[in-house]
Amino acid sequence: MDITLIIDFFPKLISYLHITLLILVAAVAIGLIIGVTIALIRIYKVPAFNRLALIYISFMRGTPILIQLFLIYFGLPALLTLVHIDVSRANPLLFVAITYGLSCGASFAEIIRGAVNGVERGQTEAAYSIGMNEKQMLVRIILPQALAMAFPNFANSVIGSLKDTSLAFTIGVMDMVGRGNTLIASSLHALEVYMTLSIIYYGVVLCLEKGFSLSEKKLQRFEGSLAVDTK
Amino acid sequence: MIQLRNIQKSFGNQLVLKGIDLTVNKGEVVSILGPSGSGKTTLLRCINFLERPNEGEVMVDDFTVNSKQASKKEILTLRKKTAMVFQQYNLFKHKTVMENVMEGLLVVQKSSKETARKLAMEVLAKVGLTEKANAYPVQLSGGQQQRVGIARALALNPEVILLDEPTSALDPELVGEVLEVIKRIADEGITMIIVTHEVSFAKDVSDYIVFMDQGEIIEEGTPTVIFNYPKEERTKRFFKRINREAGILESNLSSVI
Amino acid sequence: MQIDILFIFTALIEIFKALPLTMIITLVPLMIGFLIGIGITLIRIRKVKGLYRLANFYVSFIRGTPALMHIMLIYLGLPLLIDKLAGTFQWAFQSTSIPILLFVLMALSLTAGAYMSEIIRAGILAVDQGQLEAAESIGMTNFQAMRRIVFPQAIAVALPNLCNIFIGFLHTSSIAFIVSQKELTGAANIVASNNLKFLEAYIAAALIYWGLTIISEKVTALLEKRATVYNRGGVA
Ligand SMILES: Nc1ncnc2c1ncn2[C@@H]1O[C@H](COP(=O)(O)OP(=O)(O)OP(=O)(O)O)[C@@H](O)[C@H]1O
Ligand SMILES: [Mg+2]
Numbered sequence: 001m002d003i004t005l006i007i008d009f010f011p012k013l014i015s016y017l018h019i020t021l022l023i024l025v026a027a028v029a030i031g032l033i034i035g036v037t038i039a040l041i042r043i044y045k046v047p048a049f050n051r052l053a054l055i056y057i058s059f060m061r062g063t064p065i066l067i068q069l070f071l072i073y074f075g076l077p078a079l080l081t082l083v084h085i086d087v088s089r090a091n092p093l094l095f096v097a098i099t100y101g102l103s104c105g106a107s108f109a110e111i112i113r114g115a116v117n118g119v120e121r122g123q124t125e126a127a128y129s130i131g132m133n134e135k136q137m138l139v140r141i142i143l144p145q146a147l148a149m150a151f152p153n154f155a156n157s158v159i160g161s162l163k164d165t166s167l168a169f170t171i172g173v174m175d176m177v178g179r180g181n182t183l184i185a186s187s188l189h190a191l192e193v194y195m196t197l198s199i200i201y202y203g204v205v206l207c208l209e210k211g212f213s214l215s216e217k218k219l220q221r222f223e224g225s226l227a228v229d230t231k
Numbered sequence: 232m233i234q235l236r237n238i239q240k241s242f243g244n245q246l247v248l249k250g251i252d253l254t255v256n257k258g259e260v261v262s263i264l265g266p267s268g269s270g271k272t273t274l275l276r277c278i279n280f281l282e283r284p285n286e287g288e289v290m291v292d293d294f295t296v297n298s299k300q301a302s303k304k305e306i307l308t309l310r311k312k313t314a315m316v317f318q319q320y321n322l323f324k325h326k327t328v329m330e331n332v333m334e335g336l337l338v339v340q341k342s343s344k345e346t347a348r349k350l351a352m353e354v355l356a357k358v359g360l361t362e363k364a365n366a367y368p369v370q371l372s373g374g375q376q377q378r379v380g381i382a383r384a385l386a387l388n389p390e391v392i393l394l395d396e397p398t399s400a401l402d403p404e405l406v407g408e409v410l411e412v413i414k415r416i417a418d419e420g421i422t423m424i425i426v427t428h429e430v431s432f433a434k435d436v437s438d439y440i441v442f443m444d445q446g447e448i449i450e451e452g453t454p455t456v457i458f459n460y461p462k463e464e465r466t467k468r469f470f471k472r473i474n475r476e477a478g479i480l481e482s483n484l485s486s487v488i
Numbered sequence: 489m490q491i492d493i494l495f496i497f498t499a500l501i502e503i504f505k506a507l508p509l510t511m512i513i514t515l516v517p518l519m520i521g522f523l524i525g526i527g528i529t530l531i532r533i534r535k536v537k538g539l540y541r542l543a544n545f546y547v548s549f550i551r552g553t554p555a556l557m558h559i560m561l562i563y564l565g566l567p568l569l570i571d572k573l574a575g576t577f578q579w580a581f582q583s584t585s586i587p588i589l590l591f592v593l594m595a596l597s598l599t600a601g602a603y604m605s606e607i608i609r610a611g612i613l614a615v616d617q618g619q620l621e622a623a624e625s626i627g628m629t630n631f632q633a634m635r636r637i638v639f640p641q642a643i644a645v646a647l648p649n650l651c652n653i654f655i656g657f658l659h660t661s662s663i664a665f666i667v668s669q670k671e672l673t674g675a676a677n678i679v680a681s682n683n684l685k686f687l688e689a690y691i692a693a694a695l696i697y698w699g700l701t702i703i704s705e706k707v708t709a710l711l712e713k714r715a716t717v718y719n720r721g722g723v724a
Contacts, residue, residue: 001568062701063694064659066673071694074686078491122321125281129315130335130387133307140338145325166554167663177556191564198549198557205552222325222367 005192006199009183013196017204019093019175023165026097028158031104038109043116053109060106065099065164072099073171096168100161107157115150116142148219155212159205166201176200232256232292233391233422238277239286240270247273248284249446255391255439258420262433265443266469271426274443275393278424279313280306291390311339314384316394320376322368328355328379329364335387354382358412374405378412391422399428410436430473434458442466492688499679499692506675507696509589513661513671516593518654521600528605529612543605550602555595555660562595563588563667592664600657607649611642644715651708655701662697672696 038056041049060068073095077088087094119142127137169178180197184190233255240248247270255261263271276282278289284298291312296305314335323331329351336347355361358378368376377397384392397413398406410432417423417436427433433440433454440457442450442465450463461467530536531543550558567583574581615638623633643650665674672693680689 001565058702059694059698061655062698064662064673064697066659066662066665067676067690067694067697070676070686070690074690078687120321122317122319123323126315126317126321126323128281128310129279129313129317129393130383131307131311131339132335133303136338140334141323141325148325163554166556170666191561191568194557194560194564198553198561201554201557202549202552206548209552222327223369 001191002189003192005187005189006196009187009189009193009196010199012183013176013180013193014200016174016176016179017200019173019178020162020165020168021204023093023096023100023168023173023175024158024162027100027104027161027165030097030101031108031161034101034105035108035112038105039112039116042109042113057106057109060103065103066167066170068103069096069099069167069171072102092168092171092173095171096165096173100164100168103164104157104161107160108154111150111153111157112146114153115146118149119145148222151212151216151219155208155216158212159208162204162208163201166197232290233278233424234290235274235278235287236290237287238274238284238289238298240273240277240282240284247446248277250287251446251448253441253448253451255422255424257390257422259438260417260423260425260436261439261441262437263424263426263441263443264428264430264433264469265449269443270446271443272395275315275395275424275426278391278393279310279315281315311387312390314387314389314392316377316380316384316392316397318396318400320368320373320380320400322376322379322383324368327365327367328360328371328382331368331379332382332386335383340387350386351382354386355379357385357416358382359408372405373401374408377401377409381409381412381416385416385421391424392416394423394425394427396426396428428473430458430470442469444469492685495683495685495688496692496695499676499683499685499689500695502679503672503675503689503692504696506670506672509669510658510661510671513589513592513596513664513669514654514657517596517600518604518657520593520597521602521604522608524597524601525604525606525608528601529608532605532609533612547602547605550599551606555599556663556666558599559592559595559663559667562598563591566591566594588667589669592667592669596657596660596664599660600653603653603656607646607653608642610649611646612638614645615641647712647715648708651704651711655704658700658704659697 038053040046041053073092076095076098077086077090080087123141123145124137127141132140165175166177168175169181172178176197180193183193187193233253235251235253238248238251239246251274253261263274265271273282277284277287280289280296280301283301287298289296289298289309291309294308294312296309301309322328323334326334329348332351332354333344333347336342336350337344342350352361352364355364358381360375360378360382363371363375363379368379371379377400381392381394381397394413398409401409406429410429413423413425414432414436425433425437437454440452440454441448442457442461442463444465450457450461450466457466458470461470528543528547531539532547536543567586570581570583570586573579574583619637619641620630620633623637624630628636661671662673664671665677668674670678676689676693679692680686683689
């Protein structure tokens with residue numbers, strides 16, 4: 001083992017970090033759209049759709065991300081040939097973004113739903129009592145409070161997704177880990193490559209955690225002295 | 232003028248309001264008294280349709296809403312003409328005192344920011360909380376929170392303010408400051424309907440007293456008549472019990488009022 | 489699109505045979521991780537000198553890196569260490585004779601240990617301080633009080649999280665296929681490439697994982713009911 005190789009590998013691997021982060025950002029963005037939609041469907045128990053939402057959430061919670069990745073990778077092109085769209089040559093990044101987006105969507109939906117249900121009934125009534133309509137009540141009173149409450153879980157989920165991106169290479173994505181594998185092939189120093197990757201992942205997670213805890217403080221400042229940091 | 236006609240409300244098959252008729256003139260303060268479970272809260276919530284009555288009409292100003300055919304839009308209009316002060320304050324937790332008071336002005340009445348701010352400052356001065364304008368609700372005592380609740384209602388300049396036991400969640404030593412504020416705005420001629428258990432306060436602040444029991448108005452009239460010459464047996468019994476219970480508290484309350 | 493529904497059934501049966509290995513890769517790390525977790529929790533709660541910082545770093549590092557990294561670091565790193573030791577002490581023993589599965593189990597045990605310690609810690613912190621004091625007040629030692637009074641209550645509190653970590657590790661075990669373990673995902677992969685029916689094979693695997701997850705959720709719900717009944721004591 002040659003520890004100094006880590007210094008050599010570090011710049012080579014970190015130059016692919018943006019791909020990893022791109023996957024994460026795309027997944028979170030897709031996840032937010034899906035998550036809010038599904039949460040609303042669940043909260044308002046929209047007939048028929050509520051059923052579908054339940055099955056969707058149960059499936060995403062019930063299967064490994066790796067299997068989901070393979071299902072999308074092999075299933076989506078097959079599905080799209082039905083409508084004569086050929087994605088067999090599409091960038092695997094696309095499949096990864098969709099898979100991780102769907103996965104984020106399911107967990108975000110449950111997080112948002114829990115938080116919305118956690119907002120006291122009195123807040124809704126106060127909003128109505130001053131003459132707000134349902135949309136104003138939802139957008140101005142309930143959602144801001146719910147999002148602040150949901151934030152810690154949301155942050156955990158995002159960090160979980162970041163770690164899950166380490167599996168994207170299995171369908172041939174050239175992210176950090178993908179690049180790591182080519183380095184292994186050329187240098188035959190697998191251990192050092194994985195050590196470097198671990199350091200980078202750990203660094204990114206620490207940064208994210210720091211950022212999230214700062215934003216959490218800001219978001220939840222209205223909880224005042226009651227929300228003393230217990231860490 | 233506020234007029235309730237034959238308001239009926241049931242939960243499941245329990246008839247909680249059995250056809251309430253009530254008229255409140257402009258500038259009047261009406262207190263609703265009655266034992267627990269008699270339907271006071273329900274009646275108050277029927278006035279702004281937080282609870283939709285099964286039967287009857289609510290008229291505020293010249294605007295009538297019928298329980299049977301009320302549209303969403305009509306309910307919104309009704310709510311714009313009324314405001315409510317809650318037992319548990321229900322301040323918007325994620326907004327500062329100032330923002331709580333401005334919210335309705337900005338969103339519902341579509342005032343400009345400057346107008347809203349100016350008006351909010353005025354009502355906050357009225358409830359004595361200008362220096363807390365930038366605090367969040369959690370940073371306030373219960374009494375202060377309830378005064379913000381009153382300011383939030385007052386800012387909207389509604390036809391009527393509905394208050395549901397505004398002091399019953401408060402520690403005894405904080406009750407006085409809130410009652411004082413209510414008294415002050417009553418003197419300004421704001422129309423109010425107050426559900427309360429503070430009998431001596433009701434006596435002092437009200438132009439008219441309504442006594443409810445089991446979903447019905449048993450007795451109503453001016454405070455002098457109701458408190459001194461109650462006709463109904465149930466009213467008499469209620470006052471006797473209240474007097475006994477309140478005997479101890481009475482002394483420190485009267486110092487405030 | 490051509491989906492061979494019948495083949496999904498064939499695949500289902502074929503892949504299902506790999507269930508025991510998946511269960512081993514799920515349960516063994518969880519059990520070892522539970523022990524590690526208790527140790528780490530005690531170190532962190534008692535603030536044991538020297539070890540305290542190390543324990544914190546261990547938990548933070550494991551939670552801050554993908555499980556794939558843990559598997560790879562152990563799988564690639566440990567043999568180097570073993571061979572070196574074997575060389576120094578002249579053991580007649582080579583790391584290549586150790587099955588990969590053992591490395592996977594070791595790595596995932598370390599992974600589980602960090603997550604377990606967080607769950608156990610949260611459970612213990614949720615137990616009322618008064619419980620410990622009450623136990624000590626009747627003359628129990630701190631250790632007895634922890635073991636007999638605090639710990640059982642902490643486990644009841646931690647039950648939903650323990651279920652979640654089981655499901656989490658059931659799914660995490662799927663990455664073992666990357667180091668060619670023939671657990672559910674590995675088996676699906678083989679069935680897929682042997683028959684060139686990828687989608688069908690992965691659908692079958694998904695159904696198995698999904699079913700297992702639903703069963704564990706149901707079981708937890710039952711356990712939770714019993715735990716809370718027990719917690720409510722005489723009222724039940
Ligand atoms: N949402 C509801 N669902 C079912 N029953 C209800 C509901 N709200 C009120 N009730 C019932 O209606 C009756 C009247 O309740 P209400 O809250 O109006 O009484 P109240 O006079 O305000 O009593 P208190 O003085 O205790 O506040 C009670 O029997 C109560 O149990
Ligand atoms: Mg009431």
